[in-house]
Amino acid sequence: MNNPLLRAKGIHKSYGTGAAEVKVLRGVALEAAAGEFLAVTGPSGCGKSTLLHILGALDLPDQGELEFRGEPVSSANRTWQASYRNLQVGFVFQFYHLLPELSVLENVLIPRMVLHSYWGWRRNARQCRDEAVKLLERMGLQHRLRHRPRELSGGEQQRTAIARALINKPDLLLADEPTGNLDEVTGGTVLGLLGELNRAGQTIIMVTHDAKVAALAHRRVHLSEGVVREKGNPVAERDAARPLMTEVRS
Amino acid sequence: MYKWFLVSKYLRTKLVALFGIAAVTLCVAMVLVVTSVMGGFLDTIRSRSRGLHSELVLESGSMQGFPYYDEFAKKLKQALPDVVRVTSPAIHTAGIFRVPALQYTKLAKVLGIRIDEYVQFNDFKKGLHYEHYYPGTTTLAQQEMLVAGLDNKGNLQLPREWADANAKWRASETDKKTIADFDAHPPDGAPYPDIRPFRRTESVFAFDPDGPFEAGPKRFGAIVGTDLLFDRDQDGKFDRYIARGASVALSLLPLSASGNPLGEPPVLLPLRYVDDSHSGIYEIDSMSVYVDVDMLQHHLAMDPQELEDGSMSKPRVSQLLIALQPGVNLDDAKKRVQSAWIDFCADMADQVTENDAKNMHRAEVATWEDMQRGLINAVEKEKYLMLIILAIVCLVAIVLLGLIFYMIVEKKTRDIGVLKAVGARSRGIASMFIGYAAAVGFVGSILGNTIGAIFVRHINEFQDFLARLNPQLRVWSPDVYSFDRIPDVVKTNDIAWITTVAILASIAGSLIPALVAGRVWPVRALRYE
Numbered sequence: 001m002n003n004p005l006l007r008a009k010g011i012h013k014s015y016g017t018g019a020a021e022v023k024v025l026r027g028v029a030l031e032a033a034a035g036e037f038l039a040v041t042g043p044s045g046c047g048k049s050t051l052l053h054i055l056g057a058l059d060l061p062d063q064g065e066l067e068f069r070g071e072p073v074s075s076a077n078r079t080w081q082a083s084y085r086n087l088q089v090g091f092v093f094q095f096y097h098l099l100p101e102l103s104v105l106e107n108v109l110i111p112r113m114v115l116h117s118y119w120g121w122r123r124n125a126r127q128c129r130d131e132a133v134k135l136l137e138r139m140g141l142q143h144r145l146r147h148r149p150r151e152l153s154g155g156e157q158q159r160t161a162i163a164r165a166l167i168n169k170p171d172l173l174l175a176d177e178p179t180g181n182l183d184e185v186t187g188g189t190v191l192g193l194l195g196e197l198n199r200a201g202q203t204i205i206m207v208t209h210d211a212k213v214a215a216l217a218h219r220r221v222h223l224s225e226g227v228v229r230e231k232g233n234p235v236a237e238r239d240a241a242r243p244l245m246t247e248v249r250s
Numbered sequence: 251m252y253k254w255f256l257v258s259k260y261l262r263t264k265l266v267a268l269f270g271i272a273a274v275t276l277c278v279a280m281v282l283v284v285t286s287v288m289g290g291f292l293d294t295i296r297s298r299s300r301g302l303h304s305e306l307v308l309e310s311g312s313m314q315g316f317p318y319y320d321e322f323a324k325k326l327k328q329a330l331p332d333v334v335r336v337t338s339p340a341i342h343t344a345g346i347f348r349v350p351a352l353q354y355t356k357l358a359k360v361l362g363i364r365i366d367e368y369v370q371f372n373d374f375k376k377g378l379h380y381e382h383y384y385p386g387t388t389t390l391a392q393q394e395m396l397v398a399g400l401d402n403k404g405n406l407q408l409p410r411e412w413a414d415a416n417a418k419w420r421a422s423e424t425d426k427k428t429i430a431d432f433d434a435h436p437p438d439g440a441p442y443p444d445i446r447p448f449r450r451t452e453s454v455f456a457f458d459p460d461g462p463f464e465a466g467p468k469r470f471g472a473i474v475g476t477d478l479l480f481d482r483d484q485d486g487k488f489d490r491y492i493a494r495g496a497s498v499a500l501s502l503l504p505l506s507a508s509g510n511p512l513g514e515p516p517v518l519l520p521l522r523y524v525d526d527s528h529s530g531i532y533e534i535d536s537m538s539v540y541v542d543v544d545m546l547q548h549h550l551a552m553d554p555q556e557l558e559d560g561s562m563s564k565p566r567v568s569q570l571l572i573a574l575q576p577g578v579n580l581d582d583a584k585k586r587v588q589s590a591w592i593d594f595c596a597d598m599a600d601q602v603t604e605n606d607a608k609n610m611h612r613a614e615v616a617t618w619e620d621m622q623r624g625l626i627n628a629v630e631k632e633k634y635l636m637l638i639i640l641a642i643v644c645l646v647a648i649v650l651l652g653l654i655f656y657m658i659v660e661k662k663t664r665d666i667g668v669l670k671a672v673g674a675r676s677r678g679i680a681s682m683f684i685g686y687a688a689a690v691g692f693v694g695s696i697l698g699n700t701i702g703a704i705f706v707r708h709i710n711e712f713q714d715f716l717a718r719l720n721p722q723l724r725v726w727s728p729d730v731y732s733f734d735r736i737p738d739v740v741k742t743n744d745i746a747w748i749t750t751v752a753i754l755a756s757i758a759g760s761l762i763p764a765l766v767a768g769r770v771w772p773v774r775a776l777r778y779e
């Protein structure tokens with residue numbers, strides 16, 4: 001890859017100190033090209049979430065450098081990192097993490113509100129709202145705009161979270177076990193959506209411990225013992241997963 | 251933008267915001283009530299203290315008084331016409347007050363005054379009882395007892411002088427209810443002048459509109475401190491059980507110019523109770539008897555006396571009251587009058603007797619604040635005490651708010667993580683919680699001020715209500731505070747500073763949690779459970 005969207009080099013991360021120190025990442029190198037659908041797999045507790053958080057600048061690596069479009073992320077100042085989180089990446093969490101007091105629509109709009117000043121928001125509120133509604137329609141949530149997160153099913157909550165991650169049109173979507181808490185059918189719907197987004201040009205890095213889910217991606221990397229290894233992803237496996245994805249369209 | 255949005259959202263949906271608002275509301279209401287009542291109390295004491303005195307007093311340092319007061323007054327008027335408006339002599343002495351009919355005696359502070367002049371110096375006139383309802387009828391001059399009668403229908407008829415004066419009051423009184431109250435009862439339960447049979451031959455209680463309206467021998471009038479003569483009943487009203495014009499008496503001890511008791515037995519001075527004075531300060535109202543200064547001077551042998559060498563002594567008084575021109579600075583005026591007095595003493599040095607020189611040397615100028623120093627100091631101390639208490643209350647409120655906001659931030663940690671994960675900056679998060687705190691402080695102070703103000707405005711009704719349930723619950727006893735009513739005025743000033751402090755306190759309370767909240771890494775906040 002000549003010009004990857006995202007490039008991580010020698011990422012180290014450990015938790016705790018002294019005897020209690022856990023070295024989770026020990027020199028992870030990773031690249032993602034624009035338009036790619038990358039899956040990171042690995043056993044539970046191997047540090048997949050830790051890696052994804054570092055990629056999304058939600059956390060700092062102890063060592064190593066992360067570049068986005070050739071620009072350093074981890075060593076950038078906090079303001080730059082905040083704007084990186086706001087505009088360049090969208091993050092989908094395993095546990096959705098929606099704000100409970102806000103409606104579905106408001107939750108999706110939050111990154112936009114963060115982007116705009118008070119007056120900027122007053123000028124653009126209508127347009128932003130229209131975009132959010134359109135996005136939610138695409139997620140099949142047009143009937144749930146005014147609902148609170150707790151009134152939604154897990155799948156609906158995760159789709160809301162995806163809409164929130166996408167509202168500022170980020171170049172990169174990071175998804176941490178997006179189906180981890182969903183049953184197979186709802187999980188399939190969510191995965192279908194991700195596939196569809198990817199076909200429309202969205203770069204996605206998805207973390208999962210489920211090989212079947214990972215099979216949907218273009219490329220798979222495996223994280224274990226603190227480093228990633230490339231894994232092939234035969235076309236046959238992808239085709240086998242097709243039926244899972246078709247459910248979205250119906 | 252999200253800050254505004256979330257603050258308004260949190261305010262509306264978070265129960266914990268209600269706790270914050272309730273805490274601010276209670277603190278604000280409490281502080282407003284305390285400030286209003288205590289402040290009102292202090293203001294009243296101060297203004298009443300002022301109302302007791304003239305602005306400046308040339309005060310004798312000793313009971314026998316000082317001479318040449320008239321000469322000095324004349325000199326003051328010539329030398330400092332832009333400072334001194336009017337002067338009046340007064341005498342202070344101790345006496346034993348007696349109501350012969352009841353054989354009731356009490357220690358009294360006797361004040362000799364020229365009442366026509368005295369009322370120009372202070373609020374003395376406002377505190378007079380009969381003078382209020384029968385303006386112009388209170389005098390310290392020699393007088394007989396006024397009497398009223400019943401006409402043939404049994405209606406009370408007042409002497410013409412009284413009836414006219416009362417009509418004047420009726421014409422000037424704007425409050426209809428006060429007049430109705432007056433007509434329903436004699437004011438504050440005061441009896442009318444003695445009701446007496448005039449024409450014994452016709453009927454027992456017959457009234458002759460042509461008089462006579464007086465009875466008994468002529469005597470000098472005395473105005474008696476209300477609490478010296480009367481007690482309050484349960485409602486806090488004075489029970490005026492003796493009639494206007496009744497006989498009272500003072501026993502006095504005359505002193506020579508050197509301060510020796512004169513070789514006679516104490517002077518017994520029969521007087522008539524013509525009015526009572528209620529300044530509102532119990533220490534004054536339970537001690538003072540006001541009589542005519544010239545009469546008192548005579549009976550205390552402070553008027554000119556023949557000396558052994560055949561010459562006459564100079565009259566003495568114990569105070570020269572001095573009222574100032576409007577707008578004159580009190581302390582300035584004090585200095586100028588004091589130096590005028592020192593010059594005057596120096597000029598007179600070679601003409602005066604040794605005793606007089608000593609007495610003049612002892613006299614000093616004091617302001618009304620100096621005269622009331624004890625009470626005012628106590629009041630100021632109380633004010634500081636109140637400020638300290640209020641500061642503690644505010645501190646408690648700040649700590650409480652700090653805890654509440656810590657709780658709020660704690661509960662919102664995950665949300666903070668989400669907000670940071672979608673690009674919110676540390677400063678934005680911190681300012682959001684500070685704005686939240688300010689909003690809580692603002693809403694809380696509006697509610698608190700409203701509740702506090704309503705409470706203060708109705709505090710007397712509230713107390714009456716409590717007292718009706720159980721008389722023991724009457725916290726503000728007029729006996730104790732010599733005020734009939736609890737101060738119930740709310741000052742906009744107080745509301746302004748309390749609101750400011752409440753909002754600042756809320757912000758201060760939220761500052762640390764807000765800054766901490768702003769600084770966390772999104773992941774820390776998200777992993778927080």
Ligand SMILES: Nc1ncnc2c1ncn2[C@@H]1O[C@H](COP(=O)(O)OP(=O)(O)OP(=O)(O)O)[C@@H](O)[C@H]1O
Nearest residue numbers: 015016022024043044045046047048049050051209
């Ligand atoms: N804040 C922390 N303090 C200490 N240890 C931590 C912390 N966060 C994560 N760890 C440890 O780091 C390791 C990796 O955690 P991580 O959540 O990245 O794993 P994961 O691969 O996402 O697991 P899962 O598949 O179960 O989500 C785990 O052993 C975990 O216990």
Ligand SMILES: [Mg+2]
Nearest residue numbers: 048049050176
């Ligand atoms: Mg994980």
